[in-house]
Amino acid sequence: MQFKEVVGHHKIKEKLIHTIKGNRVSHAQLFLGSEGSGNLALAIAYAQYVSCENKQENDSCGVCPSCIKFQKLIHPDLHFVYPVSTSKTVKKDPVSDDYITLWREIIIENPYINQNKWYEIIDVENKQGIISKNESKEILKKTESQNF
Ligand SMILES: [Zn+2]
Incomplete structure (x- = not known):
């Protein structure tokens, strides 16, 4: 962009x-x-x-x-973290990367998307999206592997 x-x-x-x-x-x-x-x-x-x-x-x-x-x-230096939840396709311990392919498609199409529309797209029904402690571990893994 x-x-x-x-x-x-x-x-x-x-x-x-x-x-x-x-x-x-x-x-x-x-x-x-x-x-x-x-x-x-x-x-x-x-x-x-x-x-x-x-x-x-x-x-x-x-x-x-x-x-x-x-x-x-x-881009390998571009990382996204966004609220997610379990869904029909992700049953346990959801993290952003579980939805990254869909996220990229949606954001390329409309980077102005709001949170509720995102939840609707990933089909989390009425559950609240979260950024979990597992997500934090994923962030650490990514940043450690980049030797900041
Ligand atoms: Zn350029």
């Missing part, structure tokens, strides 16, 4: 780009906002710009190998 695909957020985009140009990218950042505001799209566009191998003045190139992987949401 490129910045140009993210609706609005002009000032924030400028600030984010400025941090990259100034080589002042924080190791962790939180994109917080109301549902449908585009924070997820903005975070993905930012991550893509950070990793782009041929950065343009105000956006990622969209065509380098890194950008292609980001557009498919399969």
